[in-house]
Amino acid sequence: MKKTWLLGLGFFSISITWALYNAFVPLFLDNYLKSTAMIGFMMTIDNYFAMFLQPWIGHRSDKTNSKYGRRMPYLLIGMPLGAVFATLIPLHTGFITLVIFMVLMNLSMSLFRSPTVALMPDITPDHLRTKANGVINFMGGLGSVLAFGIGSKLYGMGSYLPFLCAGLVMLFSMFVLKAVIKEPITLATINPSEVKPKNPVRIREQLDKKTVFILAAIFFWFVAYQGVEALFTLYGKNQLGMSDSAASFSLTFFSLAFLVFALPSGWLGAKFGKKKIILIGVVGLMVIFGSLIFIQSVLWLRVFLIIGGLFWACININSYPWIVSTGREESIGTRTGIYYFVSSLAAITSPPLLGLLIDTFGYSALFISATGGMLLALLCMLKIAPDEKRIESDPGNETPIGAI
Incomplete structure (x- = not known):
C-alpha cells in the first residue's frame, strides 16, 4: 500500500x-x-x-x-x-x-x-x-x-x-x-529471444457482452451524478429558495462524505466483491435521489446528501477496478481509456439533457431524471453475469509486479 x-x-x-x-x-x-x-x-x-x-x-x-x-x-x-x-x-x-x-x-x-x-x-x-x-x-x-x-x-x-x-x-x-x-x-529490459510474443490488444475485442453492460451502467450513473453536480446550485436557488453560497455549500456535504468513505468502500469491495458493493451503491443512491424530490428542508437535504455521498463512494471507488478486472492484464491501458470515454460522454451529455428537462418540466425534473438514470444503471447491472475469475495472460507473458 x-x-x-x-x-x-x-x-x-x-x-x-x-x-x-x-x-x-x-x-x-x-x-x-x-x-x-x-x-x-x-x-x-x-x-x-x-x-x-x-x-x-x-x-x-x-x-x-x-x-x-x-x-x-x-x-x-x-x-x-x-x-x-x-x-x-x-x-x-x-x-x-x-x-x-x-x-x-x-x-x-x-x-x-x-x-x-x-x-x-x-x-x-x-x-x-x-x-x-x-x-x-x-x-x-x-x-x-x-x-x-x-x-x-x-x-x-x-x-x-x-x-x-x-x-x-x-x-x-x-x-x-x-x-x-x-x-x-x-520487453526493453529483456532479451528479445526470451520473450514469447503477446496477442495484440484490440479495442473491439474488449467490448464483449459483459463489458458493454458494465459500460452502459457506468454511463447512466454518471449521467445522473454529473447532472446533479452541474445543476444542483441552480436547483437549490430556484426550487428551495437558497442563496448561491448555501446551495453550493450543501453539495460539499456530498463530497466530504465521499472522501470519508473512499477507503472503507475499497475495503468492502475487496472483501465482498466489487459488483455487490456497486449494486448497494446504485440502489441506495437511487433511493436518495428519489427522496430528494420531496425534500424541502435544508437540514434534511444535507443529511440525505451525506448518505448519498456514502453510496456514491460504493459505486465510484469500485467501478474502475471492476472494468479492469474483466479483461486481460495487457489491456489495462485500453480499458482505462474506454472507461474515461464513457464517463466523459456522460459528462458532456448530462448537463444539457437534464437542463432541457428542467426548462420543460421545472426544477423538480432534476432529481426525477437522476433517479431514472440510476434505475437504468441498475437494470444494466442486473443484466451482467456473475463475476468470474479474471482472464489472465499466458503464464509465459505475465508481467512481474513492480517495486519501489
Missing part, C-alpha cells in the same frame, strides 16, 4: 489542478463572454479530449515499450507541460491567449491521465485493487478540498498564485513518481 499512497500524489496533483481550473477559469471567461451557456461549453473542453484522446493514449501506453516503462514516458511529457500551461492561464492577455492556454493545458493533461490511472493496476495485485483505488480517490478528494480551501485564499492575494502552486505540486509529484514507482519489467 506504500506504493499506492505514493502513486496517489499523481492524483492529488491532478485533482488540485482541475479543482482550481473549474473554480476560477469561468471567472476569467466571464470577462469576455456574456453567454453562460457559452462559458459552460468552454468548460467542457476537457471532456472532449477525454473522449477522443484518452482512449487512444491508454491503448498506446499498453503497447509502449521503453526503458522508462509503459506509462512513465507519458507522465514525463504530460505533467511538465500541464504544469506550465496551467500556470500561464491566469497570465493571459486576452480571450485568444486564454483559450490557447486552456486548450494546451487540456491537451497536456490528457497525455498522462489514462497512463497515470493505469499505473495503479499495473503495480497492484488484482485482489488489492479496490483498496488501492480507495486510497487514490481519497488522495484526489483531499486535493480538491485543499484546492478550494487554500486556493480561494491564494486567489485573493493574486489570481496567478493558486495556479502557480498547482504547477509546482504537479512537478514535485512527477519527480517523486519517477524516483519511487518502478514499473513492471518491460
Whole structure:
C-alpha cells in the first residue's frame, strides 16, 4: 500500500489542478463572454479530449515499450507541460491567449491521465485493487478540498498564485513518481529471444457482452451524478429558495462524505466483491435521489446528501477496478481509456439533457431524471453475469509486479 499512497500524489496533483481550473477559469471567461451557456461549453473542453484522446493514449501506453516503462514516458511529457500551461492561464492577455492556454493545458493533461490511472493496476495485485483505488480517490478528494480551501485564499492575494502552486505540486509529484514507482519489467529490459510474443490488444475485442453492460451502467450513473453536480446550485436557488453560497455549500456535504468513505468502500469491495458493493451503491443512491424530490428542508437535504455521498463512494471507488478486472492484464491501458470515454460522454451529455428537462418540466425534473438514470444503471447491472475469475495472460507473458 506504500506504493499506492505514493502513486496517489499523481492524483492529488491532478485533482488540485482541475479543482482550481473549474473554480476560477469561468471567472476569467466571464470577462469576455456574456453567454453562460457559452462559458459552460468552454468548460467542457476537457471532456472532449477525454473522449477522443484518452482512449487512444491508454491503448498506446499498453503497447509502449521503453526503458522508462509503459506509462512513465507519458507522465514525463504530460505533467511538465500541464504544469506550465496551467500556470500561464491566469497570465493571459486576452480571450485568444486564454483559450490557447486552456486548450494546451487540456491537451497536456490528457497525455498522462489514462497512463497515470493505469499505473495503479499495473503495480497492484488484482485482489488489492479496490483498496488501492480507495486510497487514490481519497488522495484526489483531499486535493480538491485543499484546492478550494487554500486556493480561494491564494486567489485573493493574486489570481496567478493558486495556479502557480498547482504547477509546482504537479512537478514535485512527477519527480517523486519517477524516483519511487518502478514499473513492471518491460520487453526493453529483456532479451528479445526470451520473450514469447503477446496477442495484440484490440479495442473491439474488449467490448464483449459483459463489458458493454458494465459500460452502459457506468454511463447512466454518471449521467445522473454529473447532472446533479452541474445543476444542483441552480436547483437549490430556484426550487428551495437558497442563496448561491448555501446551495453550493450543501453539495460539499456530498463530497466530504465521499472522501470519508473512499477507503472503507475499497475495503468492502475487496472483501465482498466489487459488483455487490456497486449494486448497494446504485440502489441506495437511487433511493436518495428519489427522496430528494420531496425534500424541502435544508437540514434534511444535507443529511440525505451525506448518505448519498456514502453510496456514491460504493459505486465510484469500485467501478474502475471492476472494468479492469474483466479483461486481460495487457489491456489495462485500453480499458482505462474506454472507461474515461464513457464517463466523459456522460459528462458532456448530462448537463444539457437534464437542463432541457428542467426548462420543460421545472426544477423538480432534476432529481426525477437522476433517479431514472440510476434505475437504468441498475437494470444494466442486473443484466451482467456473475463475476468470474479474471482472464489472465499466458503464464509465459505475465508481467512481474513492480517495486519501489
